[in-house]
Every structure is written in C-alpha cells, then in structure tokens.
Amino acid sequence: MPDVKIYTQPSCGYCNQLKEYLQKHNIKFEDKDITKDRSAMDELVHKYKVRATPLLVYGDKTIVGFNPDEINKVLSAEAGQQAEAK
16 A cells, blocks of 8 residues: 655644544554655655645645545545455
C-alpha cells in the first residue's frame, strides 16, 4: 500500500482537520510542513503544481483541501484493488 503524505502548514484549519481525520481513522501519514521544510514547499509547487494546503498524496492520486468523501473513495479503491490482486 502506498504511503500517505500530506503537505500542511500550522495556520491552516483544514490542514488540522485533515490530520485529525486521518488519526481518527488510524491512517498512517507523513506530515510535511511547508513552513519548516523548503524541499516540501518545492515539491508542493513544482512536482504537484499546487499552491494550497492541505494536499494529500496517496500513490499517484492527489487531493487538494479537506474532503473526507474523496479521501475515503481514494483509499477504498486502493484497498479493493489490493484485495483483487491476492
């Protein structure tokens, strides 16, 4: 299963909601604070072509903003594909 990475900043309310949501659902993630990590900011802008937080990256899927329905859809689809592969 690909790792979940999130790009956040401390002053972002939606970023905090995303972290709480992932923790509540026992979804492990790597938090990249763009205010403290210049390479994270560079990845956000240059690799993902985004200038907003939060950004959730899961495999080749990205979700900008806090959208629980979209998060569930992306994570469920990945889990279903893994089950089919077994």
